[in-house]
Amino acid sequence: MTVSTDGQAPRTSDPRRARALPTGLGDRVFLGLTGAMAYFVLALLGAAAFSMFWGGRLAFQTFGLGFIYRSDWDAVNHQFGALVPIYGTVVSSGIAILIAVPVSFGIAVFLSEVAPRWLRGPVGAAIELLAAIPSIIYGMWGLFVFVPFMAGRVEPWLNRRLGSAPWIGEVFSGPPIGIGMLTAGIILGIMIIPFISSVMRDVFLAVPPQLKESAVALGATRWEVMQRVSLPYTRTAVIGAIFLGLGRALGETMAVTFVLGNAHDFSKSLLMPGNSIAAAIANEFTEADSPIYLSSLIALGFVLFAVTFIVLAAAKILLLRVDRREASH
Structure with missing residues (x-):
């Protein structure tokens, strides 16, 4: 210097x-x-x-906002509405989340807290391999294996037990054909389990051991450690994993196409065939023989984009609120 x-x-x-x-x-x-x-x-x-x-401007110009809430889909008379595909997309994805979240949470807790170290690797790898299976394989398995099982065992039982129940009877009543909203939702739930469970497992394993050991030293049980230490510490990542799986379910095409039924009929019953936005586009895009038909299918794609964007934006806002609340404490 x-x-x-x-x-x-x-x-x-x-x-x-x-x-x-x-x-x-x-x-x-x-x-x-x-x-x-x-x-x-x-x-x-x-x-x-x-x-x-x-690409969908012709449909929006012809039907206006009515395209969103119209339920008719008549290719012969050129009358199109997106309500039935939107309803099918939301309901099937909701069923998938209701099934996948508790199962994924159980898998993540088992692999991070219960399973011995020698078992974590093989089981975790096997679950992650489920994410590598093409969706068309899930669809074929669902059509040839799961649909007969639903038609022969599950749906007749639902008809007998819940078909005449008040409030929910019309949701679980219908012909036991195996193809419908419920089957599609279960297939979707199986498909998104690897995504949600893998993220949950990784974030649970990332919790500092000192926090868990401190809770155990104070007399907490294994479930109390998970409930009061691991979950609060990883709340943001867990919510993100759930919405990641939801985004995957909203855009799924081939697996849903095989088992949903592809019927443009509005029904409250989960046992009845329905349709989704992605399945309608995949099934009918090559059959669009008029400009308004093609424009309506492209408009469906824009609606699916908007629905997915709204869901993911809501997830981001929720995560920001959680982070802000945690920072204030």
């Missing part, structure tokens, strides 16, 4: 100072590249939404 004789601050001759500028330049370049990639993805998202809206 050299000392200045004019009363100014001493200047340093450290060679590391000479390398500060290239390092700063590299950081700025890296920041610019990553920012450009992020904005590029955002632009792609906007372009995809705009292209679907532009």
Whole structure:
């Protein structure tokens, strides 16, 4: 270090100072590249939404907002409405979440808290391999194996036990054909279990052992440790995992197409065939023989995009609220 004789601050001759500028330049370049990639993805998202809206503009111009709440789908008379596919998408995805969340939570708790170390690896890998199975395989298995089981065992039992019950009787009454909303929801639930359970397991394993050991030292049981330590610590990630699975269920196509029935009929019964947005597009896109028919199918794609965006945006808002609440405490 050299000392200045004019009363100014001493200047340093450290060679590391000479390398500060290239390092700063590299950081700025890296920041610019990553920012450009992020904005590029955002632009792609906007372009995809705009292209679907532009492709479906004829349907929106013809039917207006009525396209959203109309239930008729008549390709011969060119009358189209998205209510039945929207209803089928939401109901089947809701059934999937109701099934997948408790099962995924149980798997995650078992693998992170109960199972011995030698068992965690094989079981965890087997569950994650379920996510690698193509959706068309789930659909074929559902059609040839699960549908006969539902038609022969489950749906007749639901008809006998719940078909005449007040309030919920019409939800579980109908012909036991095996194809319908309930079957599609169960198949979807099986498909999204690997996604939710894998994230839950990883975040439960990431809880600091000191927190768990402190709770055990105070006399907490294993369930109390999970309820009062692990879950509060990982609440944000658990909610994110659930909505990740929900987003996967909303956009599923082939598996639902095989077992949903593809009927444009509105029914409260979960045993009746129905339709979903993705299944309607996959089934009828090649059959669109008029501009308004094709535009209505593209408009369905835009509606599915909007529904998924709203769900994921609500998830993000919920996570921000949870983070803000935790920070205030």
